[in-house]
Each structure stands twice: as structure tokens, then as C-alpha cells.
Amino acid sequence: MRLYSPKSLFQQLEAAKEECIRANVGVRGRGQHKIILPKALELYARDAGLGAQEVVAAVECHLPEGLRDAVRRSQQQAGRARGRGGGGGGVEWKPHNLAFRYLLAKELVGGSPACSRQLEKGGPVSAPLRAEL
Numbered sequence: 592m593r594l595y596s597p598k599s600l601f602q603q604l605e606a607a608k609e610e611c612i613r614a615n616v617g618v619r620g621r622g623q624h625k626i627i628l629p630k631a632l633e634l635y636a637r638d639a640g641l642g643a644q645e646v647v648a649a650v651e652c653h654l655p656e657g658l659r660d661a662v663r664r665s666q667q668q669a670g671r672a673r674g675r676g677g678g679g680g681g682v683e684w685k686p687h688n689l690a691f692r693y694l695l696a697k698e699l700v701g702g703s704p705a706c707s708r709q710l711e712k713g714g715p716v717s718a719p720l721r722a723e724l
Contacts, residue, residue: 612653615685616662624665625683633684643682 617627
């Protein structure tokens, strides 16, 4: 969970957007490279009336230089394949990851025996998230 402050909301949201793009965009494959984009961007593209290549162009500027070059090479290969009548290259939409986990530091556990045993085993402590007001 993140908290955003009103003073720097725009900057914080821009940083979160870049972090999300860098964590979820990639290039896969040999020969016929595919650009991997999260399914959420596909849904956004549909709502906004954008094509896959327009979405790629929008996220490309937020990628590290090495990945940006790989994306450009992938787009060039996909363009050549379309020109020859082939289908290769293009975009692959990565499905949503619905798994949710969080880790608690030993100091935050507060002496719970079950949590302490799990931490001693080297495993994460995960439990339903509860908020008490």
C-alpha cells in the first residue's frame, strides 16, 4: 500500500506509473520477438480506442535503454513479418497476477507464536489483511 501526499501527487503518480511499466513490460522470444504487456493495458487500449502498437509507443519512453532497444527491434521484426505476409512478432498480453502476498519483518510481528514459527522456518508470514479503526 502506498500513501500519496497532495503536495506532490502528480510526481508520485508519474513515478508509480514508470515503476509499474518497468516491472511489467518485457520482450520474449528468439527470432520472432514478442513485446509482453500487462492485460490491464489491453483493457485500457480497448476503452481508449488504441491499437497495440500505440500502447507500445506510449510505454516505450518509460523503459530502460536496453529494453527500449529490444522493443524497437521487436517492432521492426513484426513490421517485416507483416510485410512478407507472416504473423510473427507483435504484442503478447500478460494475464493478471491475482496472487497477493506481503511480508512482515520480525520486529512488526509483535511476538505472535504462529508468526514467529513461520519466520524461523524462513518463510513469509501471510494472513488476511485486517484494518481496525
